[in-house]
Amino acid sequence: MENVPWRWEEDGYTVTRSTAWSGPGCHEGCGVLLYTKDGKLMKVEGDHEHPFNQGRLCPRCLALPDTIYHPDRLKYPIKRVGERGEGKWERISWDEAYDTIEKRYKEISEKYGPWSIVGLRGTGRDLMWQQGRLLYAIGTPNEVGTLSGNSCWAPRAASYHATTGAFMVADCSQYFADRYDNPNWKVPECIVIWGTNPVISNPDWFLGSWIVECMKRGSKLIVIDSRLTWLAARADIWLQVRPGTNGALALGLLDVIIREELYDKEFVEKWTFGFDKLSERVAEHPVKKMAEITWIPEEKLAAAARMYAKSKPSAIQVGVSVDMEKTGVYTVHCIAALASITGNMEVPGGNVIALPPYGVKQPGVGGWGYHDLPEGTRKHTIGHNIYPFLATGLPTASPDVLLEQMHTEDPYPIRGAWIQGTNTLPCMATDPKQWYEGFKKMDFVAAVDLYITPTIMAFADIVLPAATYPEKNSVRACLYNLSSTNKAIDNVGECKSDLQINLELGKRFNRKFWPWDAEEDVLDELLKPAGMTFKELQQRGPTYPGIEYKRYEKGMLRPDGQSGFNTPTGKVELFSTFLHHLGHSPLPYFEEPTRGPVTTPELYKEYPLILITGVRTIFFHSEHRQIRHLREIHPEPVVEIHPDTAKELGVNDGDWVWIENHKDRIRQKAKLTPIVHPKMISADYGWWFPEKPGPEPSLFGFWDVNSSRLIDMGLVGETGFGADIKCTLCKIYKVKEGEM
Amino acid sequence: MTRYGLLINYEFCTGCHSCEVACKQEHNIPVGKWGIKLSEIGPWQISKNKWQLSYIPVPTDLCTLCKSRTKKGKLPACVHNCNAAVMKYGPVEELAKEMAGNSRMVLFAPK
Structure with missing residues (x-):
C-alpha cells in the first residue's frame, strides 16, 4: 500500500498515519x-491500509x-535529592542532567574502566538498535538484560543461526503487501503453535x-502448550x-518422522548436512520414552508428528517457552530440523528465513557498532570468555555472569548503570533480590522511562523523560516491511525520544559513534541500505520488498551470493559444525529441568506443583x-490453579494464596481454571x-507478588543461552487473616 | 427504518478485549461501565480431546452502534479495530442472511 498520504484533515481532526513502536510496548510495528x-x-x-x-x-x-x-507521566529531567529509594526528586534542566551523567560516567571510567558501566535493556523497543551505540561511545561493551540465560528470543536466534543460518518464521503471508490474496502464497495446511x-x-x-x-x-x-490457550x-x-520438557517433545516428534520415513528425501539429500548423525541421536530418544517424559500420551505425540509431516505445507511458529529451558537451544535445533527434513523450509505457507527488509537492520539486542570497538574493549564483554557461542552470536553480555561479577567484583567491579526502557526489577530480573543488592552498589545510575517505576525508585540518581511514539519520528524495519513512525503531537513536558537522548549524550562521549547532528540524520543513515531517506519513506508509506521462495536455490541467502543456506556447509546443519567447533554438542539432546519430579523427587514431595x-x-x-x-x-x-488441586488444598476462587518454594514465598490471587x-x-x-507508595521498602508493592523471586539465576545451558525459568517447583497454601 | 446490528463470528473471537477498549475510548465510558463487554464461555472439557472455550462480545445499553461514526461512513469503533476481524456492522436483514450459511455466529440488534 505504498504512496498513501500520511497526514490529512478529517472532521475537525488532523489524522497522522504512523507506525506503532514503543514506548509504550510492544515488539511489533x-x-x-x-x-x-x-x-x-x-x-x-x-x-x-497497513498490510x-x-x-x-x-x-x-x-x-x-x-x-x-x-x-x-515523567515530564522533566529529575535528580535524586534524598537517599536512594526515598523518592525525593528535584526537577533539573536537560543540560544539568547531561552534564552530571557525563561527569559521573567519566569518573567511573577513569577509576575502574568504562566497562564498569553496564547498560540495561528491556525487550523489543525502538531504542535497542541504538542503545548499544551509546554504550560503545561511553566505552563499554556491556549491554545486557537481566533475564537468566538471555532466555527470550536470543536462544532461538542463536540456534537458528547455528542450523539454518538465520531466524525463521511461519509464513502467514506477512511478506506480501496484498497478504492472503497473494498468488504466490499458500495457506498452511497445518500450523504448529509451539x-x-x-x-x-x-x-x-x-501477530496472532x-x-x-x-x-x-x-x-x-x-498447539504445544502447557496451558489450554x-x-x-x-x-x-x-x-x-510438562513444563521444561519441550526438548524431549521435539526429539519424540523427530523420532516418529524419521522412523516412519515421513521426511522429504530429496531435500534431506541435497540441502541438509548430518542427517545420519541426527538420526542416530534421535533413535536414542524413542517417542515412547519422550511421551513419558513430557506427560503426553504416546499415540497423541505420534499423531502430531504424522499430521505435521504429512500436511503440505506445514508451518511452525515458536515462542519464548522453548527459550526458558536450559537445553532450549537444542529444542530449537530440533525445530529447525523438523521444518527442514519435512520439506517445509522456504516454501509458501511453510517456514521462511527472516532477513532484514531491504537490508535495514534494527537489531533487537545491541550491536550497531559493536565491532567498531577496539578489541581491548570488546574483550571486557561480560561472559564472552565463558560462553563462546554468546561471543560469536550476539553482542550482548551474559546476565548470569554479570550478576556474579556484581557481587564478586572479579575481574572488575560494576559501578555504573544506564537503564533505558526497562523496568527491570519487577519484570525481567530473574531472582530480583540479588539484582537489587547488586544495583544498590552502583556509584551512579541514570535511567530513561515514561514513568517512575520501582526500578527507578530503587536505583536511579538521574531520570530522563522519554517520548512515546506519537511524540517522535522513527523507522520500523519489522522483518517484512519498512515504515515510518511519524511525530503527530506536541511532546508532554520536556520529554525527548530515546534516539535524541542517545544522540545528544553519545556525542559528548565519542563523536566517532555519533557523528550526526539531528535524529533524522541517524534515521537516514539507518535507511541507507534501502536507498531512501526518512522523508522518502514517510512519503512512500509502508513499503514491502516481498519474498521469493526457495532462496537457497537462487543464491539469495548467503552474503557471498552462492546457493545454499548461510552456514559453513551451505546446508541446513542438522549436525552443527558451528557448535562443534565451539566445543558444544553439535547434535540435539535433552536434559531434565534442574528441579522437577524426575531430577529432585525429594524436593518434589515438599513442593508438588510445577510453577510457570x-x-x-x-x-x-x-x-x-x-x-x-x-x-x-x-x-x-x-x-x-486447577480446580481439583485447589479443592484438595481448600483454596477457593479469589482467595489470596502463598506460593512458596526452596527460594522464597510470594502471594497472588487464586483463579481456579x-x-x-x-x-x-x-x-x-x-x-x-x-x-501504592513508591519509596522503600514498598517500591510500589512489587516484592509481595513478584513471581521471579521463586526462580534461580544461573541454571543455564552449556551454550549460555537458555535457562530453567518456566519449570521450577512450588507449593501453595491460603494466606491467613492478618498476613496481608 | 432499516434496523442495524452487529454480527459476531465467535468461532474466531480470541477474547483480546480490543472492542471493549475501543468503545470506551471512543465514547469516553468510565471505569466500571461498558459499551460492549466480553463474555468468556469455558473452559471446560466436552470430551477427551474437545474443549469449550469461546468469547463473545455483547453490546450493552450504552451501545449506540456508533451513530456518530456510521453516519460519516465509518465503522463502529469495535468493528474497525477488532483484532480477529470477526465483527460485522450492517442492516440486520443482510447480516441474518449471512448467518444462515454459517455456524457459531450471533447477531445483536442493540436498542
Missing part, C-alpha cells in the same frame, strides 16, 4: 491512525492517550491475527507438555498497570502497583 486536535492525541485507530495489521489494533494502543497524558500464545502476546514481529486468518482459510492447528482449545491436536510464569495478559510486561481501562480488565495478579494441569500452576509476572 502496527499501522495506526493518530487523531489529534491542537497538538494533542485524541484517539488511536488501526490503519486498514501488517490490516486495521486491527490491540487494547494497549487504543488506550494510548491515557498512557501519554497520565498525571504520573510455546507461544500469539493471539494475546503478538510476540517477535508476529495472522494465525486466525489462516484458520479462517482452513489451516489446522497443533484459546488456540489450544481450537487445535486438532493439543499437546499439554510469564503468561502475557492485557498488559505489555510490567507496563500499563496505571492505565484505567486496561487495569480494570486485569485488576490484580492472579495465579491459575482447568486451563492448567492439576500438577502445575501459572503465576502472573511483572506486577507493581503505581497506586
Whole structure:
C-alpha cells in the first residue's frame, strides 16, 4: 500500500498515519491512525491500509492517550535529592542532567574502566538498535538484560543461526503487501503453535491475527502448550507438555518422522548436512520414552508428528517457552530440523528465513557498532570468555555472569548503570533480590522511562523523560516491511525520544559513534541500505520488498551470493559444525529441568506443583498497570490453579494464596481454571502497583507478588543461552487473616 | 427504518478485549461501565480431546452502534479495530442472511 498520504484533515481532526513502536510496548510495528486536535492525541485507530495489521489494533494502543497524558507521566529531567529509594526528586534542566551523567560516567571510567558501566535493556523497543551505540561511545561493551540465560528470543536466534543460518518464521503471508490474496502464497495446511500464545502476546514481529486468518482459510492447528490457550482449545491436536520438557517433545516428534520415513528425501539429500548423525541421536530418544517424559500420551505425540509431516505445507511458529529451558537451544535445533527434513523450509505457507527488509537492520539486542570497538574493549564483554557461542552470536553480555561479577567484583567491579526502557526489577530480573543488592552498589545510575517505576525508585540518581511514539519520528524495519513512525503531537513536558537522548549524550562521549547532528540524520543513515531517506519513506508509506521462495536455490541467502543456506556447509546443519567447533554438542539432546519430579523427587514431595510464569495478559510486561481501562480488565495478579488441586488444598476462587518454594514465598490471587494441569500452576509476572507508595521498602508493592523471586539465576545451558525459568517447583497454601 | 446490528463470528473471537477498549475510548465510558463487554464461555472439557472455550462480545445499553461514526461512513469503533476481524456492522436483514450459511455466529440488534 505504498504512496498513501500520511497526514490529512478529517472532521475537525488532523489524522497522522504512523507506525506503532514503543514506548509504550510492544515488539511489533502496527499501522495506526493518530487523531489529534491542537497538538494533542485524541484517539488511536488501526490503519486498514497497513498490510501488517490490516486495521486491527490491540487494547494497549487504543488506550494510548491515557498512557501519554497520565498525571504520573515523567515530564522533566529529575535528580535524586534524598537517599536512594526515598523518592525525593528535584526537577533539573536537560543540560544539568547531561552534564552530571557525563561527569559521573567519566569518573567511573577513569577509576575502574568504562566497562564498569553496564547498560540495561528491556525487550523489543525502538531504542535497542541504538542503545548499544551509546554504550560503545561511553566505552563499554556491556549491554545486557537481566533475564537468566538471555532466555527470550536470543536462544532461538542463536540456534537458528547455528542450523539454518538465520531466524525463521511461519509464513502467514506477512511478506506480501496484498497478504492472503497473494498468488504466490499458500495457506498452511497445518500450523504448529509451539510455546507461544500469539493471539494475546503478538510476540517477535508476529501477530496472532495472522494465525486466525489462516484458520479462517482452513489451516489446522497443533498447539504445544502447557496451558489450554484459546488456540489450544481450537487445535486438532493439543499437546499439554510438562513444563521444561519441550526438548524431549521435539526429539519424540523427530523420532516418529524419521522412523516412519515421513521426511522429504530429496531435500534431506541435497540441502541438509548430518542427517545420519541426527538420526542416530534421535533413535536414542524413542517417542515412547519422550511421551513419558513430557506427560503426553504416546499415540497423541505420534499423531502430531504424522499430521505435521504429512500436511503440505506445514508451518511452525515458536515462542519464548522453548527459550526458558536450559537445553532450549537444542529444542530449537530440533525445530529447525523438523521444518527442514519435512520439506517445509522456504516454501509458501511453510517456514521462511527472516532477513532484514531491504537490508535495514534494527537489531533487537545491541550491536550497531559493536565491532567498531577496539578489541581491548570488546574483550571486557561480560561472559564472552565463558560462553563462546554468546561471543560469536550476539553482542550482548551474559546476565548470569554479570550478576556474579556484581557481587564478586572479579575481574572488575560494576559501578555504573544506564537503564533505558526497562523496568527491570519487577519484570525481567530473574531472582530480583540479588539484582537489587547488586544495583544498590552502583556509584551512579541514570535511567530513561515514561514513568517512575520501582526500578527507578530503587536505583536511579538521574531520570530522563522519554517520548512515546506519537511524540517522535522513527523507522520500523519489522522483518517484512519498512515504515515510518511519524511525530503527530506536541511532546508532554520536556520529554525527548530515546534516539535524541542517545544522540545528544553519545556525542559528548565519542563523536566517532555519533557523528550526526539531528535524529533524522541517524534515521537516514539507518535507511541507507534501502536507498531512501526518512522523508522518502514517510512519503512512500509502508513499503514491502516481498519474498521469493526457495532462496537457497537462487543464491539469495548467503552474503557471498552462492546457493545454499548461510552456514559453513551451505546446508541446513542438522549436525552443527558451528557448535562443534565451539566445543558444544553439535547434535540435539535433552536434559531434565534442574528441579522437577524426575531430577529432585525429594524436593518434589515438599513442593508438588510445577510453577510457570510469564503468561502475557492485557498488559505489555510490567507496563500499563496505571492505565484505567486496561487495569480494570486485569485488576490484580492472579495465579491459575486447577480446580481439583485447589479443592484438595481448600483454596477457593479469589482467595489470596502463598506460593512458596526452596527460594522464597510470594502471594497472588487464586483463579481456579482447568486451563492448567492439576500438577502445575501459572503465576502472573511483572506486577507493581503505581497506586501504592513508591519509596522503600514498598517500591510500589512489587516484592509481595513478584513471581521471579521463586526462580534461580544461573541454571543455564552449556551454550549460555537458555535457562530453567518456566519449570521450577512450588507449593501453595491460603494466606491467613492478618498476613496481608 | 432499516434496523442495524452487529454480527459476531465467535468461532474466531480470541477474547483480546480490543472492542471493549475501543468503545470506551471512543465514547469516553468510565471505569466500571461498558459499551460492549466480553463474555468468556469455558473452559471446560466436552470430551477427551474437545474443549469449550469461546468469547463473545455483547453490546450493552450504552451501545449506540456508533451513530456518530456510521453516519460519516465509518465503522463502529469495535468493528474497525477488532483484532480477529470477526465483527460485522450492517442492516440486520443482510447480516441474518449471512448467518444462515454459517455456524457459531450471533447477531445483536442493540436498542
